[in-house]
Amino acid sequence: MAHAVHWAQKRWSSYKIEGVALASKDGLNEDTRLRRDHFLRSLGFEVAYADAQHMKGSIKDVHVGNLHSTWNNDKVQIIEILEASQMLEKAEKNMIEQEVTIRQHEDRVSKYKREDTGLRFTIACLVTFAVFQAGLLIWIATHR
Template identity: 75%
Template sequence: MTEATMQAEVAAPTEGKEGDVATPVLWEDVQAEHFTMLRLAPLPTDRATGGRPLRFVEFGRAERHNREFSLLRMSYHLPSQKTRKEQNHLDIWVDHASRAVRVGPESGLQIEPWNRGLGRFMLAQGIHWAQKRWSEYRIEGTALANKDALNEDTRLRRDHFLKTQGFEVVYADAQHLKGSIKDAKVGNLNNTWNTDKVQIVEILDAAQMLQQAEQKILEQEVAIKKAEDKVNKYRRDDSGLRFTIACLVTFAVFQAGLLIWIATHR
């Protein structure tokens, strides 16, 4: 599911001489090098996406620079979840010759799980990175994918996502199918995200969370042991009461039988 498809015209810059049959893509093999843990806050169940429990995500990034281009590559990794190559991945390309910023991949920003604030967080990180050095550059306008406009709810989510970050969404038709975003100055974009949904967890915070979790586990173990001791005590008391009741019943039956015998043998 596409949280916000920005079909950026990012034909990644290539190396090599003109006429080469297979020129390698610039920085194609770059992988994330610096990692941060993100906390996805538990949210109410959404009718479109279902349950949204507490989750933790690994956010990775890597940078490359040369005279012609700069690149910020970002990605997410979720434990025990398989994703396609184009999912949870975003590139921010800076073309210094044309003073332009482009967003990739060409297939658009595809986040899984979606509707958790991850797409906005990732794009905000890219905008913040570009604004630090190239706030006067522009992000080129581009057409938006028609497939996201087929469902009204998906289209509204996408448009809200883009407008929140400072992009202007326009449509060439009354049916809102042929959408695009206009050119935008990098410095005019919004580099914030919804911190109620996504929080960056620092190392010390993570250690504190683990310590608190361990403390709660120990407290629960103590409480469980106390409860088990009470249950065992009640079981022992119950067994004693059952034995006493059985003795009383036996004695009552014996007395009744004795009285009957006396009454019938006078």
Template identity: 65%
Template sequence: MTDAPTQDATAAADEPVVPEAAPLPWADLAPEHFQLLRLAPLPTDRNSGARPLRFVEFGHAERHSKEHSLLRMEIRLPGQKVRKEQNVLDIRVDHDKRLVTIGPDSGLQIEPLNRGIGRFMLAQAVQWAQRKWSHYRLEGGALANKDALNEDTRLRRDHVLRSHGVEVEYADAQHLKGRYVETQVGELKGGWNTDKLQRVEMIEAANMLQQADQKLQEKEAQLRERDERVSKYRREDSGLRFTITCLVAFAVFQAGLLIWIATHR
């Protein structure tokens, strides 16, 4: 009766203890530098819906130590909240292993979709990593299964990765278990679709606001001029109506007078 607990305790003691993973450095790093991005107006997409002109904020920050480097990027949508894991991309560099990894583990989740944001963020990551660490390796990893549930979404994701020099392979015929292959950082490709997304510098944003204000003032002047013309036409219309009323009254009086003269001869 007393042997079972003893055996269980012995077995538990014999099990290997898995050490907890060390916390990643700069886990709470927040973006420090910001830039305005212009999302060009595009035709309505059957999956993502309407794609009007829109402006978003691109934020980033980086840290370096002897062992690690980190580039954290984030897209902020004015007037709209997104989930914590959306619109965030981490590029971590392990200098001891000469290895570059992409985070978060849930994958790059973009909102709004199909506006060029994903390619832009990956292009920034490639350019940043290639400045000093072209001889490092980009670690391969699994792709999120949820992206494979919609064929158009999966094809778009694979096209984006391959356009940056990252090869995608699948372990099944249904294309559900996908992964991106380990690649030399120097073999990656930067660049994004500038027809969809453009950087907006501070002076450009100021000029855009100035031009918008000038156009607004021009529209207000045109509206005032139109209102004045409408008021003038209304005054003229009132005068014409009074004149016509007087003429009608005079005609009726004259007709009555003629009838009276004719009947009293």
């Protein structure tokens, strides 16, 4: 955005940007609203609210020449295409490694689920057999 502001200031610094109403759906979440307002204020826009709940927000009129076209050089840097491609390759490699790890964990979980099902069946069979034996023992004891 700062790059766009810089470009607009070179060509149309005397122009005025008309005020506009902000989307009220962004005001529902406090963090989203604060992040949006901080972003707009850092560019030089004045954010105002018509209500106490900060639902009806708007941007005041501002001249293009009064906007800020600077950015935080620690967070935003211009990088070369080769460097960007290396970063993308590294990110893709990390993503593939994470997918492999996730697949291994999912396989392990499904193995445990199968083992759990088998153990439940075994326990159910043993309980049934124990009840049968108890019933048989009672029947033998009462019929002698």
